[in-house]
Each structure stands twice: as structure tokens, then as C-alpha cells.
Amino acid sequence: MKILRYILFPVVPLYYSVTWLRNKFYDLGVLKSSQFVVPVVCVGNLSVGGTGKTPMIEYLIRLLEKDFKVATLSRGYKRNTKGFVLADSNATAKSIGDEPFQFFSKFENILVSVDTDRCNGINKLMALKTPPQVILLDDAYQHRKVKAQLNILLTPFKDLYIDDMVLPTGNLREPKSGADRADAIIVTKCPSNLDGESKKEIVNRLKPKPNQEVFFGSIDYAGTVKNHFDAIDLETLKPTSFTLVTGIANPEPLVAHLKVKDLEFEHIKFGDHHDFNPKEIKDLSSKQLIITTEKDYARLRPFFADSKRLYYLPIAHKLDRPEAFEAMVKGKIKPMESFFRLT
Numbered sequence: 001m002k003i004l005r006y007i008l009f010p011v012v013p014l015y016y017s018v019t020w021l022r023n024k025f026y027d028l029g030v031l032k033s034s035q036f037v038v039p040v041v042c043v044g045n046l047s048v049g050g051t052g053k054t055p056m057i058e059y060l061i062r063l064l065e066k067d068f069k070v071a072t073l074s075r076g077y078k079r080n081t082k083g084f085v086l087a088d089s090n091a092t093a094k095s096i097g098d099e100p101f102q103f104f105s106k107f108e109n110i111l112v113s114v115d116t117d118r119c120n121g122i123n124k125l126m127a128l129k130t131p132p133q134v135i136l137l138d139d140a141y142q143h144r145k146v147k148a149q150l151n152i153l154l155t156p157f158k159d160l161y162i163d164d165m166v167l168p169t170g171n172l173r174e175p176k177s178g179a180d181r182a183d184a185i186i187v188t189k190c191p192s193n194l195d196g197e198s199k200k201e202i203v204n205r206l207k208p209k210p211n212q213e214v215f216f217g218s219i220d221y222a223g224t225v226k227n228h229f230d231a232i233d234l235e236t237l238k239p240t241s242f243t244l245v246t247g248i249a250n251p252e253p254l255v256a257h258l259k260v261k262d263l264e265f266e267h268i269k270f271g272d273h274h275d276f277n278p279k280e281i282k283d284l285s286s287k288q289l290i291i292t293t294e295k296d297y298a299r300l301r302p303f304f305a306d307s308k309r310l311y312y313l314p315i316a317h318k319l320d321r322p323e324a325f326e327a328m329v330k331g332k333i334k335p336m337e338s339f340f341r342l343t
Contacts, residue, residue, distance in 0.1 A: 008168040016166045019174040026144045033147040034119050038126060039134050039333035042148035044141025046161045046178055047171040050249030050272070051154040052188035052217065052317065054099050054295060057138050059317040061107055063326060064134055068333075069111070071132035073121045074100045074139065076114030078273050084124045087112040093298040098273060099138065101298045118146045134333055141181075142173055150332040153182035156250075157190040157216075162205055179206075184328060185214045186319070189253055192218045199320070215325055220318040221257050225291050225311035228301075232311065237263055242289040247274035247296045254293065254313070265291070276300065 025031040041060060045051040057072060064070050076085065076097035085096055093101040096114045104112040111132055115121030118140055125132055137146065141153060155161045159171075161179060166172040179185065187202060194216060203214050224231040244251075244258065247270040255267060268284075270276075274296075276284075281303045284290060290310045292300060297312035304310040319325050 005169045012166055012169050015168065016175055019166065020177070023144070023174060023178060031144070033144055035147040036122055036126070036135075038122070038132065039150070040122070040137060040146060040148040041134065041150045041152065041329070041333065042137040042140050042143075042146070043152045043154065044137075044139050045154045046141070046173060046176065047155070047159065047164060048167070048173060048249075049159075049171060051156050052219070053139050053154060054102065055219070055315055055317040056152065056154060056186070056188075056217075057099075057103065057136055058106070059319075060136055060329070061103070061110060063329060064333075065107065065109055067330075068133040069130065070109075070134050070136065071111035071113060071125050072100065072103050072136045072138055073113050073115065073118060073125065074137075075116045075118075076100055078275065079114060081114075084115040084117075084121055085113065086124075086128075087114075092302070098295050098298045102294055105298065118143050122146065141178070150184070150329065151182045152184045152186060153179055154186050154188050156188050157194075157202075160187070160202070160205070180209060182212060183332065184325070185212060186217050187214065188217045188219075188317070190216050190218045192318075194218070194320075213324070213328060216320040217317045219253055219257075220316045221254075222314040222316075225313050227297070227308065227311045229308045234261055234263070234313075240289065241265060242291050243268060243284070243287040245284065245290055245292040245296060245300070246270065247276075247299070248272055248293055251293075254315075274299075276303070 026033060043053055043056050045053065061070055074097060079097045080094050087096050087100065087104040091101060091104055100112050100114050111125065113121055113125060115124065118137060122135060125135060137148065140146065141151065161172060161176055164170045164172050166175060185206060185208060199216055206214060208214050224233050241264045244265045244267045246254065249272040251269060258265060276299065288309065292312050294312045294314055300310060
């Protein structure tokens with residue numbers, strides 16, 4: 001795969017030019033963006049792969065749900081439905097996607113929706129009898145048909161966008177200059193003990209604009225693994241060997257965390273958003289104890305409905321300046337005044 005990426009290097013200038021021109025046309029108004037009266041918060045990244053978007057959306061839900069009627073809008077990657085879908089009691093990971101289903105399973109008082117056309121999705125949400133007061137767009141940084149009130153850009157500590165190049169040789173979906181659209185840049189998956197001097201060095205490398213704030217986030221792993229039956233303290237697993245199953249873009253931080261805990265496990269690694277086939281399910285069913293990610297749990301749970309052998313390890317974002325972040329977010333969003341759409 002890496003060799004193929006280097007072979008395709010001559011395509012990089014073409015990809016760069018096309019994506020740069022697309023952004024420029026939006027900046028100049030040649031291509032139109034739609035702005036909505038309801039506050040829209042966009043969470044995304046410049047690169048493909050895992051940057052921590054799902055924990056960030058959950059962070060925002062917890063931050064806002066007490067004061068606003070919150071809705072999430074995702075594209076619903078790998079779902080078996082089309083168009084706009086609002087999650088209800090019949091929703092599954094198959095019908096709305098694993099990440100939206102995770103939101104739906106955890107948060108009772110929010111609206112969870114999917115639509116590849118974000119403008120249509122917002123209009124559908126606003127047509128509801130009780131419309132949302134804030135809409136969180138998941139993985140929509142490149143979806144410029146919507147003009148968000150707040151753009152949050154995520155970049156991993158060990159894979160900063162400034163050290164990368166555009167596809168197909170690199171992992172960037174658009175040129176690095178796309179970061180200029182962000183109101184906040186969050187460096188995710190940082191070591192929990194990252195010192196001030198290291199943060200300052202990264203900020204200097206990112207060169208944020210005067211209107212941009214930079215935050216640093218780390219992964220906060222729960223001390224217990226859970227399922228819909230019970231919870232187990234991680235420390236009690238030390239005498240036990242278990243199977244770690246991951247189908248996410250970057251499982252290395254999780255693997256490292258479990259190794260630091262001196263836990264004994266085998267790791268079965270699948271690709272991001274992996275669809276488990278019958279043979280894989282049969283093989284996994286023979287395992288005595290499986291620990292997985294929350295996103296993978298949403299897809300695996302239907303196959304282990306009556307089993308207490310499948311658990312997930314909850315995670316959350318932890319920011320270095322939570323008060324400043326909260327003030328920035330709430331300063332950008334205002335209660336909805338009407339249902340009219342601005343263009």
C-alpha cells in the first residue's frame with residue numbers, strides 16, 4: 001500500500017490543485033454556502049483516519065445538552081439506508097452507522113440523524129415539531145455547502161497535519177491552508193503529561209491565526225469495561241487473558257494503554273468500520289472474553305446479544321483548558337430565533 005502511494009505521487013499536484021480551487025471558489029462566493037439560523041457546530045479534520053471526532057462530538061453533547069436541544073447530523077458511513085434518517089427505537093448500527101448509533105445509545109435527550117446531504121439534513125431537522133437549537137455536524141469539515149457558526153479542527157499529536165501532504169501519497173483531504181477556516185484547533189491524543197514547553201512548540205509550528213484558539217486534548221480511558229449487563233474493573237483482569245478486537249483507524253493508543261496496565265491479551269485488528277462476516281463472528285464467538293471499542297461494540301453487540309463475554313472500554317476527551325473551550329463554544333452559539341434559512 002505504501003509503495004502504491006509513492007507511485008501515485010505525480011497525482012498529488014492535481015489533487016492539491018482541485019481541492020485548493022474548490023476551497024477558493026467557496027471563499028470567493030462562486031460556490032455557495034448556506035447559513036442557518038440554528039447554530040451549527042462542525043467537527044472534522046484535514047486528514048483521513050482517526051483523529052478523535054466521535055469523543056469530541058460526545059464532549060460537545062455533554063457540554064450543551066443541559067442548555068439546548070441538541071441534534072447530531074452525520075453521513076452514516078456504511079449504513080444500509082438512504083437519504084435522511086432520524087434515529088428511533090428501531091435504529092441499529094446498520095441503519096444509521098456505528099458512530100451515530102453510539103450517540104443514540106448513550107444520550108437519551110438528543111436527536112440523532114444521518115444524511116449525506118448536510119443541507120437537506122438540517123432542513124429536515126428544522127421541520128420537526130420540536131426542532132433542535134444546536135446541530136453538531138460530525139466529520140463535515142470539507143462539507144462547505146454548510147456555513148457553520150463554529151468550526152473545530154482536530155489533528156492528532158503524533159500525526160499533525162503540518163507534517164503531512166494531500167492524497168494519494170499523504171493523508172490530507174485538502175491542502176494545509178484549509179486549517180485557516182477553523183475557529184479552534186484541537187491537538188488530540190496527547191500524552192496526559194504533556195508539558196507547557198511542548199505545547200508552546202506545537203502552537204508555534206501550527207502558526208494559528210489571531211482569531212484561532214489552540215487546545216490540547218488527551219484520551220481519558222475509563223477504569224472499567226462495560227456492556228449492557230455489568231461492568232468489570234480493569235485491575236481485576238490482570239490474572240486473565242482476553243481478546244482485544246478493534247475495527248478503528250488507529251488502535252495503537254488503546255493497545256499502549258492496556259499494555260501499560262500490564263494486561264495480557266491478544267489483539268485482533270480489523271480495518272476502520274469493519275463489517276464482520278459470519279466466519280469472523282463464529283471465530284470471535286469461541287473467545288472466552290472480548291474487549292473492544294465502543295464503536296465496535298455497536299456493530300458486534302447484535303451477534304452477542306445474550307452473551308456477557310463482550311465488553312467495551314469507554315473513552316472521553318479531556319481538554320487542557322475546558323473553561324476556555326466552554327466559553328468559546330457558548331460564545332459562538334445563540335438560541336434559535338426563527339426557523340428561516342439564510343442563503
